[in-house]
Amino acid sequence: MLKSMTGFGSATQEANGLTVTAEVKTLNSKFLDIYCRLPRVYSDKEVELRNLLTQRLERGKVELSLNVTRLTDIRPGVTVNRPLVEAYVNDLRNTSQSLLLDVSDSDLFKLALQQPNAFNSEVSTASETAASDWEHIQLTALEAIRKCDEFRQQEGHGLESKFREYIQIIADRLTLIEVQDVKRIPAVRERVRNLVTELMGSDEFDQNRFEQELIYYIEKFDISEEKVRLKNHLSYFLEVLAAEEANGKKLNFIAQEIGREINTIGSKANDASIQRLVVQMKDELEKIKEQTLNVI
Incomplete structure (x- = not known):
């Protein structure tokens, strides 16, 4: 399930004369970066709250704000x-x-x-009251975290739709490249034939050089392997996207491999029509790379 790193959740609960409001905000970050804003009296509970945030939110810049107000009279200890x-x-x-x-x-x-x-x-009574208060505060914080996580899931669903759209556009352009490649091959073949004729008619014809030139042109213009690998990378991207453990880092790595194949096709094709399609594919790929930075 895809999750965005951008999220927000808030919760307010009242119990035992205590009103607790918790807010959780998350933004993009390579790692988990947590900042807690708590009342001073509960500063010793920050580690416990950090553990809750780590377990539920995984990655991103996380800010937790906690506000506690007591509505009833406080009994002295x-x-x-x-x-x-x-x-x-x-x-x-x-x-x-x-x-x-x-x-x-x-x-x-x-x-x-x-x-x-x-x-x-009345140490025992004060201790019991503090324990009860903290339990209430903790439940409120958990509810805010849950809502933030839910928000992230909704954002992730939107990102997934966008990713599928971008991948489909790249796949469509690849299909057009395959059509154009069929038209390109005869022109390349004719160019090689003319070059071979020119070499064989030369008084300085060198058989070794001829073989080297032939291999060079075959390798330079053939994009069959790149097309196959690009198809595989596009399929793998969609496979990871649908997986339960989908994550932004893996998607970004696959996007880099997609970019490598697109660049190679553009450089080897030596065809204006294919290069225009390559530019369009790169445009969609940049959108993918940008959005993977917002995925957990």
């Missing part, structure tokens, strides 16, 4: 142990009265707060 503090205040008041000291209630309260166990720590 530490609370006053009211019964004990009240007992401390009463005891301190009774002590000050027995010593005939004039101590204000605010001072007594401050002293009470400094006594042992004046505060209750």
Whole structure:
């Protein structure tokens, strides 16, 4: 399945008084390049988010933005142990009265707060809340990643249609080249015959040179092998395009091989009509190469 490297996905979810918005944007890149924009309180979770992005998005420049808003009141992780503090205040008041000291209630309260166990720590409750919040944040991020991947698949479907169109145009031009090549061969044969006649009529006729010239012209003008290889490359491109593991790098490599055969046909044909068709094929091939850079 073909996927584009360009994509976007966003998700917003609310749960337990927490609103989470996640956005994922992806662009072209030779490698996987991840940038995360997170609230500072969740900065220690960046590695975990990076792993999720790596597993799902594979390649490209990826940017994740996370926004977290709490709608309900936040409970403190530490609370006053009211019964004990009240007992401390009463005891301190009774002590000050027995010593005939004039101590204000605010001072007594401050002293009470400094006594042992004046505060209750709710570490377990805070830990449970943080775990619940992170689970909610993670699910929201996964939904945004899923939508981005879905966007990439849709873009990839459009790219696949374009690739098939470009390949078909090249194949059509190759068919026209084959037709023109049939017309070209008699002209080449006549040219070789005239050259052979000229050589044999010369007083300085050299049999070895004659054979070399003959082989040279045969190899120079014959494009049969190039046509066969080009057909094979076009078929292989479509085969990879339809494969489940289709990827831009492999398609780009095949496109380079297609270009090599097209260039050779153009240089060996020595025919104006064929060279015009070759230029048209190159134009379509450039479109293919450009688009393969946007495929995962």
